[in-house]
Amino acid sequence: MAQAFNARVRHREFNFGDLVLQKVLYITPDSRGKFTYKYDGTFVVRETFSGGAIVLNDMDGTENALPINADALKKYYP
Incomplete structure (x- = not known):
């Protein structure tokens, strides 16, 4: 059963200098409901930890x- 679950795991590898988008993890008072942005800004990876x-x-x-978990990031391709 664990093998079937692990087959669907999405491995995210980020290297120094990669461009990424950060998932918006907070709700702002001026949010536009379902039309609000899902990802925020363009950031550059400075350091990765194990x-x-x-x-x-x-x-x-x-x-x-603060460091951010890799689950809340997505690679950005300009």
Whole structure:
């Protein structure tokens, strides 16, 4: 049973310098219902850790304070 589940697991590998989009994990008071954005901004991967945590930079170079789980990221292809 575990083998069938593990066959569908989506392996996400991010390297230094990859462009990613971050999933919006919070609801803002001015959200537009079902038309709100699902992903936020364009970020650059600065550092990856073995447990799936990733530290991001903005496109202008400012570093985000907290690491983010790889499940909440999606690669961005310009």
